[in-house]
Amino acid sequence: MAGLLVKAGRAALIPALAALLGGCAAPRGTGDLGVVIERASGSVQVVDNTRAESLGRVEGLGDLSHASVVFSRDARYAYVFGRDGAISKVDLLRRRLERRVVQAGNSIGGAISSDGRVLAAQNYQPGGVRLFDAVTLAPLASVPAAPGADGKPSRVVGLADLPGRRFVYALFDADEIDVLDAADPAQPKLTRYRDAGKRPYDGLASMDGRYFLAGLYGEDGLSLLDTWRPEQGVRRILAGYGRGQQPLPVYKMPHLRGWALAGDYAFLPAIGRHEVLLADNRSWAQLAAIPVLGQPVFVMAEPSGRRVWVNFAFPDNDKVQVIDVPTRSVIATLKPGKAILHMEFTPRGDAVWLSSRDDDKLVVVDTASLKVLRELPARSPSGIFFSWRASRIGM
Amino acid sequence: MAGLLVKAGRAALIPALAALLGGCAAPRGTGDLGVVIERASGSVQVVDNTRAESLGRVEGLGDLSHASVVFSRDARYAYVFGRDGAISKVDLLRRRLERRVVQAGNSIGGAISSDGRVLAAQNYQPGGVRLFDAVTLAPLASVPAAPGADGKPSRVVGLADLPGRRFVYALFDADEIDVLDAADPAQPKLTRYRDAGKRPYDGLASMDGRYFLAGLYGEDGLSLLDTWRPEQGVRRILAGYGRGQQPLPVYKMPHLRGWALAGDYAFLPAIGRHEVLLADNRSWAQLAAIPVLGQPVFVMAEPSGRRVWVNFAFPDNDKVQVIDVPTRSVIATLKPGKAILHMEFTPRGDAVWLSSRDDDKLVVVDTASLKVLRELPARSPSGIFFSWRASRIGM
Numbered sequence: 002m003a004g005l006l007v008k009a010g011r012a013a014l015i016p017a018l019a020a021l022l023g024g025c026a027a028p029r030g031t032g033d034l035g036v037v038i039e040r041a042s043g044s045v046q047v048v049d050n051t052r053a054e055s056l057g058r059v060e061g062l063g064d065l066s067h068a069s070v071v072f073s074r075d076a077r078y079a080y081v082f083g084r085d086g087a088i089s090k091v092d093l094l095r096r097r098l099e100r101r102v103v104q105a106g107n108s109i110g111g112a113i114s115s116d117g118r119v120l121a122a123q124n125y126q127p128g129g130v131r132l133f134d135a136v137t138l139a140p141l142a143s144v145p146a147a148p149g150a151d152g153k154p155s156r157v158v159g160l161a162d163l164p165g166r167r168f169v170y171a172l173f174d175a176d177e178i179d180v181l182d183a184a185d186p187a188q189p190k191l192t193r194y195r196d197a198g199k200r201p202y203d204g205l206a207s208m209d210g211r212y213f214l215a216g217l218y219g220e221d222g223l224s225l226l227d228t229w230r231p232e233q234g235v236r237r238i239l240a241g242y243g244r245g246q247q248p249l250p251v252y253k254m255p256h257l258r259g260w261a262l263a264g265d266y267a268f269l270p271a272i273g274r275h276e277v278l279l280a281d282n283r284s285w286a287q288l289a290a291i292p293v294l295g296q297p298v299f300v301m302a303e304p305s306g307r308r309v310w311v312n313f314a315f316p317d318n319d320k321v322q323v324i325d326v327p328t329r330s331v332i333a334t335l336k337p338g339k340a341i342l343h344m345e346f347t348p349r350g351d352a353v354w355l356s357s358r359d360d361d362k363l364v365v366v367d368t369a370s371l372k373v374l375r376e377l378p379a380r381s382p383s384g385i386f387f388s389w390r391a392s393r394i395g396m
Numbered sequence: 397m398a399g400l401l402v403k404a405g406r407a408a409l410i411p412a413l414a415a416l417l418g419g420c421a422a423p424r425g426t427g428d429l430g431v432v433i434e435r436a437s438g439s440v441q442v443v444d445n446t447r448a449e450s451l452g453r454v455e456g457l458g459d460l461s462h463a464s465v466v467f468s469r470d471a472r473y474a475y476v477f478g479r480d481g482a483i484s485k486v487d488l489l490r491r492r493l494e495r496r497v498v499q500a501g502n503s504i505g506g507a508i509s510s511d512g513r514v515l516a517a518q519n520y521q522p523g524g525v526r527l528f529d530a531v532t533l534a535p536l537a538s539v540p541a542a543p544g545a546d547g548k549p550s551r552v553v554g555l556a557d558l559p560g561r562r563f564v565y566a567l568f569d570a571d572e573i574d575v576l577d578a579a580d581p582a583q584p585k586l587t588r589y590r591d592a593g594k595r596p597y598d599g600l601a602s603m604d605g606r607y608f609l610a611g612l613y614g615e616d617g618l619s620l621l622d623t624w625r626p627e628q629g630v631r632r633i634l635a636g637y638g639r640g641q642q643p644l645p646v647y648k649m650p651h652l653r654g655w656a657l658a659g660d661y662a663f664l665p666a667i668g669r670h671e672v673l674l675a676d677n678r679s680w681a682q683l684a685a686i687p688v689l690g691q692p693v694f695v696m697a698e699p700s701g702r703r704v705w706v707n708f709a710f711p712d713n714d715k716v717q718v719i720d721v722p723t724r725s726v727i728a729t730l731k732p733g734k735a736i737l738h739m740e741f742t743p744r745g746d747a748v749w750l751s752s753r754d755d756d757k758l759v760v761v762d763t764a765s766l767k768v769l770r771e772l773p774a775r776s777p778s779g780i781f782f783s784w785r786a787s788r789i790g791m
Contacts (some may be wrong), residue, residue: 028490031427032427074427075425075427165764166746264606327624352511392743392744
């Protein structure tokens with residue numbers, strides 16, 4: 002290569018060299034990278050969760066007021082699903098926007114297939130699911146959703162990947178749970194479970210991709226699909242879970258992705274009540290209601306399952322509580338910053354990152370000592386997503 | 397940079413350029429990389445599990461006749477623990493041996509702490525555990541093991557990481573299970589559980605790092621430590637597990653790392669019998685004994701937990717069987733090559749890689765169709781390790 006350049010004249014050398022150097026980043030692994038959504042400015046920060054530092058900012062991602070992120074199989078790219086229906090493919094190594102497609106008018110998130118080849122976007126306007134090639138973002142298929150009462154395709158919620166290049170999601174306007182087999186992504190096959198509960202508003206898949214649970218806005222209880230036993234259909238569990246007959250004011254519907262399915266337990270944010278519910282994840286019987294200081298939003302287990310972290314709806318969103326699982330009690334209350342919107346654990350849980358929207362900062366907390374290790378500036382940060390998600394089912 | 401080079405004379409340009417380009421690899425993610433042990437030649441192959449291709453070979457790693465691998469937190473480096481007591485740090489991006497230390501005379505594997513900062517090596521000769529800085533491989537501490545009957549420090553087996561920069565392992569010669577807290581890695585703290593079963597020969601930690609199980613060579617049954625309930629000490633489970641009162645010839649003691657703790661179940665290779673045992677992973681009661689065609693060695697669940705793959709001791713080591721978990725029955729028998737020594741799933745289980753030592757090849761199988769996707773040449777391959785392990789507990 003050096004020989005080739007020496008033969009070239011000086012005039013030819015400069016652009017050749019610039020091109021080479023432009024493509025030359027110091028090699029680094031991508032297993033400890035992450036993306037932080039800066040919701041007000043349409044940007045993301047790329048962070049390193051080993052050194053707890055920011056590596057740079059990528060701009061021009063559009064409306065990120067409700068954004069979610071999945072990662073490419075090699076953990077080099079983050080796919081950011083924006084509220085405005087755009088999918089932005091961000092190169093974490095070069096810190097630049099690689100590609101961007103606007104694929105719907107209003108979208109609520111996405112997933113990536115178990116082999117990393119197919120992206121799925123769940124859309125509100127128009128309703129339905131669309132599939133894309135993960136490398137090129139070229140469209141592969143558009144999967145219509147059953148219509149709601151207004152005759153329009155239903156809004157889609159709770160989209161998650163399942164093993165074997167499948168996806169699962171719920172239809173808010175059509176009371177349905179669908180499993181989409183994208184083995185042939187140009188001609189995906191749909192399996193529909195009707196009467197799957199009134200107004201499912203969010204969902205999550207278990208870590209092994211066996212179960213899908215949907216939270217219901219229109220009735221109490223949860224819907225459960227056991228994908229190993231499809232002949233059983235969708236059944237209702239935790240009949241007492243929901244807003245109840247005399248609903249309390251709900252400041253923010255909890256996020257189901259935050260549910261902790263850890264070890265033998267499921268931890269659920271009670272809706273409207275100042276409680277975290279503990280259920281047995283085999284029988285789905287409720288084992289305990291753990292008092293917390295406000296309405297929980299995210300309830301997330303450390304990777305060890307030993308502790309569960311909880312953030313809260315307004316007016317308690319400046320606090321975070323930590324629950325000890327064996328004793329089922331709150332062992333710490335932290336006040337890390339104003340408007341704590343999200344939490345993300347490092348791969349094996351030695352630290353947790355918190356986004357403080359109204360203090361424009363990220364707070365990195367040591368999970369052993371519960372001490373703040375570092376704070377980093379960020380613009381109205383919301384979601385934090387680390388690249389370990391690339392290798393996990395249902396993330 | 398281009399300007400700087402233009403100002404320099406041509407003579408100065410060439411070495412400057414060579415230095416620059418030498419450090420310049422095309423950027424790539426490390427989430428889909430892996431390492432294959434080539435046991436006879438002291439080398440490893442670096443592979444890409446998305447494209448199912450070899451990226452190169454790194455040589456000079458010494459005696460790899462019993463080698464294991466862990467990954468750096470950023471998934472850039474593989475640490476190869478060789479039988480000769482060496483730790484080799486391999487740069488997967490530059491495909492070169494970064495550092496190597498010979499830290500014992502005879503070693504059987506290692507682990508990396510939950511924060512990625514500390515390596516632990518489990519040694520046979522001399523017995524005990526040594527800790528190293530994961531970046532520099534500088535020694536941090538030497539932890540002696542209790543002596544066996546001969547007065548020498550016990551051989552150490554089953555080493556695994558636990559959350560909170562801790563490690564757990566068993567002492568073959570001293571009938572003990574130890575938990576090592578390396579919060580201060582220069583002065584680690586040891587908690588000893590004595591009378592932990594006769595001659596523990598291997599062990600494994602559950603995926604959440606709560607449980608440690610040790611297989612016993614000197615008696616039937618298994619030892620279980622619940623690290624959430626240390627006051628309970630070590631208890632015996634699965635009393636019928638072992639060689640039994642009229643032991644059958646055992647061609648190869650099964651590897652406990654291969655045990656599948658998946659969903660509600662644990663799958664165990666029966667010792668000496670042509671069976672895979674299925675146990676409830678809460679009660680540890682045996683639920684079934686599934687007939688297989690030979691003496692199982694590795695019993696590994698797909699990431700979904702839906703199927704379990706089994707390889708076998710001689711003379712059946714040219715076959716692999718696949719068990720369907722819901723029906724608890726063998727659904728396929730494959731004959732992928734001679735001397736299938738190891739199996740490794742891609743991160744979310746769309747494929748499995750098999751090493752065929754005596755056919756000098758790797759076989760990549762689609763887990764959905766069970767068809768061979770590709771074969772790759774390799775020199776007497778044994779262990780296959782993918783970088784998704786970087787973010788998992790107990791790997």
